[in-house]
Amino acid sequence: MKVVVTGSSGKAGRAVVAELLAHDYDVGAVDLATPADSTAPFVHADLTEFGQTLECLAGADAVIHLAAIPAPGVRTAQDTFRVNMLSTYNVFEAARVLGLRRVVWASSETILGLPFEREQPAYAPIDEEHPSFPESSYALSKLLAEELGRQLHRWTDTPHVALRFSNIMEPHDYERFPSFWDDARLRCWNLWGYVDARDVAASCRLALEAEVAAEHFIVAAADTVMNRPSADLMAEVFPSVPYRPTPGAHDTLLSIDKARRLLGYEPQHSWRAYE
Numbered sequence: 213m214k215v216v217v218t219g220s221s222g223k224a225g226r227a228v229v230a231e232l233l234a235h236d237y238d239v240g241a242v243d244l245a246t247p248a249d250s251t252a253p254f255v256h257a258d259l260t261e262f263g264q265t266l267e268c269l270a271g272a273d274a275v276i277h278l279a280a281i282p283a284p285g286v287r288t289a290q291d292t293f294r295v296n297m298l299s300t301y302n303v304f305e306a307a308r309v310l311g312l313r314r315v316v317w318a319s320s321e322t323i324l325g326l327p328f329e330r331e332q333p334a335y336a337p338i339d340e341e342h343p344s345f346p347e348s349s350y351a352l353s354k355l356l357a358e359e360l361g362r363q364l365h366r367w368t369d370t371p372h373v374a375l376r377f378s379n380i381m382e383p384h385d386y387e388r389f390p391s392f393w394d395d396a397r398l399r400c401w402n403l404w405g406y407v408d409a410r411d412v413a414a415s416c417r418l419a420l421e422a423e424v425a426a427e428h429f430i431v432a433a434a435d436t437v438m439n440r441p442s443a444d445l446m447a448e449v450f451p452s453v454p455y456r457p458t459p460g461a462h463d464t465l466l467s468i469d470k471a472r473r474l475l476g477y478e479p480q481h482s483w484r485a486y487e
Contacts, residue, residue, distance in 0.1 A: 213313075214238040215420065216269055218259060218303060219278030220252070221245040223380050224318065224412045228276055231413035242268045243279065259299035265306045272310070276416050277303045277317035284322070284348035296353035304364050304372070312370065316419040319358055319374035319428060321466060322351035327401035328450075335454040336403060336446055339467040340376075340428060358428055365426035373419040378405040378432035378466055380412055386483040389437050396438070400449045403465035404436035408481035418475040427474065432466040434479040 215232055219225040220241035229252050232239045239252040246256055257264040259279055269275055279299055281292045300317065307315050324338055325331045325345030334342055346352040354376075361372035379402055392399045415431045436442055441461040446453060471477035 213273045213420070214240065214271060216240040216242055216272045216275045217252075217278065218242045218268070218275065218299075219280065219318070220250070220254070221247040222278060222282065223382060223409050224377070225278045227409040227413035228278065228416045231410070231417050232276075235417060237417075240268070240272065259302055260295060262302045262306070265299075265302040266309065269303070269306045269310055269312065272312055274312055274314040274316070274420055275303060275307055276420070277315065279303075280318065280353075281350065284350040289349035293349040293353050296350065297356065300353075300357045301360060304360055307370065308364060308368055314420060315361065315364075315370060315372045316416055317357070317361070317372070317374060319376045320351060320354040321376050321378050321402055321405065321430065321432070322346065322348065323355045323358070323376060324466075326351070328403075329401075332450060333403065333453050335456065336450065337456065337458065337463070337465045337467040338403065338430070340430060340470050362426045369425075371425050371427075373422075373424055373426075374428035375412075375415055375419060376428060376430045377412055378402060378407040378430070380409050381406050381483075382409050383486060386486045389483050390439075392437055393439050396440070396445050396448050399437055400445070404438050404442075404445060405432045405464060405466040406437050406483075407432045408479065410481050411477075411479045414480070415471065415475065415477050418477055422475045424474055429471040429475060429477075430466050430468055431471055431477065432464050432468050432479075433482060434464055434468070435460070435462045435482055435484065436464060437483065438462070
């Protein structure tokens with residue numbers, strides 16, 4: 213299978229390209245930012261231009277779409293919404309025109325209400341049934357793109373798999389985690405969640421291979437960034453939020469049960485291995 217990875221120069225993109233190559237996929241890399249080095253054939257392209265998007269995806273069997281303005285506050289709210297919506301529409305529409313067999317793409321945990329200032333979580337651990345409370349133009353672009361994926365699946369029967377990634381980390385980022393531990397409120401904005409870039413990559417590969425159609429999945433690490441039990445964190449910061457105890461003391465509060473069940477996703481990396 214030939215798979216094009218958009219946003220291939222980013223933190224997630226680099227890991228996804230490496231993961232796919234390690235599993236013998238034919239990989240094409242696309243980004244606005246030219247990588248320092250690339251292990252896959254690279255194309256510099258602006259995905260807000262439909263013609264360029266078509267050229268990038270021509271000949272592919274599937275696309276993993278990671279290219280986007282990556283977070284709120286990086287650009288203006290208007291520019292973030294415009295770029296993320298237009299590039300995602302172009303990728304999805306090019307996939308339809310070209311007859312790609314599968315679309316996997318980066319949605320976001322922010323859909324769920326992060327940073328939980330206007331609305332508290334409805335319950336924890338949060339799962340895919342949690343109400344959507346987008347609090348930024350970035351989160352809104354991701355939520356609307358999920359609906360776009362569902363409708364294009366309805367038109368074409370092509371699987372569109374949205375992966376709601378938590379805060380993506382690489383091993384060098386784990387050095388910062390002890391700075392969160394004295395004040396539980398420092399990282400409560402996403403229920404103390406994170407995910408290793410290598411587990412992000414594995415989830416993308418599994419989404420290519422799983423028998424799923426128009427689905428969305430939370431993708432997080434199995435634990436939190438904190439050295440305190442999850443139940444204690446919830447009791448201190450969100451005492452009025454219903455909390456369902458989990459088997460492990462430090463289990464993630466961003467439930468990955470659906471990804472485990474339908475994708476076979478199981479995080480292999482934790483900051484605790486680097487202590």
